[in-house]
Amino acid sequence: MTIPDVRAHDAFAATNPLPPGALPPNALPPAPAAPASTPPRGAGGFDPETARRDVPVLHRTVNGRPLVWLDNGATTQKPRQVIEALGTYYSAANSNIHRGAHTMAREATETYEAGRAAVARFLGAESPDSIVFTRGTTEAINLVAQTWGRTNIGPGDEILVPRLEHHSNIVPWQQLAKEKRARLVPVPLLADGSVDQAAFADLLSFRTQLVAVSQASNVLGTVPPVKEMAALAHRYGAKVLVDGAQAVAHFPVDVRDLGADFYVFSGHKLFGPTGIGALYGRPELLEAMPPWQGGGNMIDQVDFTGSTYAPVPHRFEAGTGHISGVAGLLAAIDWLTGFDREAVAAYEHELLAYAERALAEVPGLEILGSAPGKIAVLTFTLAGLDPADIARLLDRDGIAVRAGHHCAQPSLRHYGLETAARASLALYNTPQDVDRLATSLLRMREDIA
Structure with missing residues (x-):
């Protein structure tokens, strides 16, 4: 395509x-x-x-x-390149992916995987295999909570979340903490809306398993010093999830330079379609995470005695993905990075x-x-x-x-x-x-x- x-x-x-x-x-x-x-x-x-x-x-x-x-904080408007990419997919290359030998299946698969590679380049990720497609930021955070979180968070552990976060970066951790008898610890803000870095440093401890922080606030516009926060969290062995939903449209992102263990964003905040987003995870973390949803596309072998799963990232993409959404996201990234x-x-x-x-x-x-x-x-x-x-x-x-x-x-x-x-x-x-x-x-x- x-x-x-x-x-x-x-x-x-x-x-x-x-x-x-x-x-x-x-x-x-x-x-x-x-x-x-x-x-x-x-x-x-x-x-x-x-x-x-x-x-x-x-x-x-x-x-x-x-x-x-x-109202760009809620959703961005779409350039014609994105609109045309959606139309081109449905009018010329509509097919399911990964499982077909015919021409259109190959074309659709090539577009889908080209989108994954584009997201990896856009975020400065190690490889396309560190990118998982999701419905958006919210689903990506829930995926991490229900896979990495359920595996690694236990009684008495702490999850640090600044008060400036979107509900999508609060509620999944709140639910996980309740299930695992862990603690969700809010990090206070200063009068100007910035994250209180002294309080953050004081709240960190070896009980801290995760710091979940947005790279840019959807309400206050605050851009926390994520790189410095991640470095400090890593001293205690904590992992860092960065919500990039509001950041990716405004400035370049390099997840490895930030020190992000996980990074999430939504396509519709990036001039792309709704219903598509991505999760970046450090390769060794993704490899150790169990699947979240079961079904087609995420399996290796299935038998009534048990199943084995596809390699990363496909094990996290059960069912038919939002293929046209990936085509649109690819066009949106190409459009934005053209400036x-x-x-x-x-x-x-x-x-x-x-x-x-x-x-x-x-x-x-x-x-x-x-x-x-x-x-x-x-x-x-x-x-x-x-x-x-x-x-x-x-x-x-x-x-x-x-x-x-x-x-x-x-x-x-x-x-x-x-x-x-x-x-x-x-x-x-x-x-x-x-x-x-x-x-x-x-x-x-x-x-x-």
């Missing part, structure tokens, strides 16, 4: 104008002016328009306004600073989390308005943000909150998107003043 060219930006832009009825930004009704500030200029040569041209949904309208997609990742990270950092300055001019608005080096996430409250109302009113202006607890209630409770609004940025967002957000929020403040 041939994956579409991931660098043909210009031809698509020329033949895909805005949909009928789309309004230019200057067609918005008059509103209080957003604060003047110098916008980012494509740091390191990166121009967000080269990414925007590839993403069809960014050119639609919502409620008669051009869409501003600021200068360091230049993209620099641009997003500048765009975040621009957004923080703009929102600072909105009376009564408070941003949660100010840890140095945070990713482009702006979780905020606005005095006098419920977060759900903020999201609804922004949607009226064609601006998509998220409101609620963001599946990270301990993070919000650190600030005495149960809910908040969140605008999360990606490489295809622009200063004009930020201006639209600031203008709409200023209008809200005037309406309730």
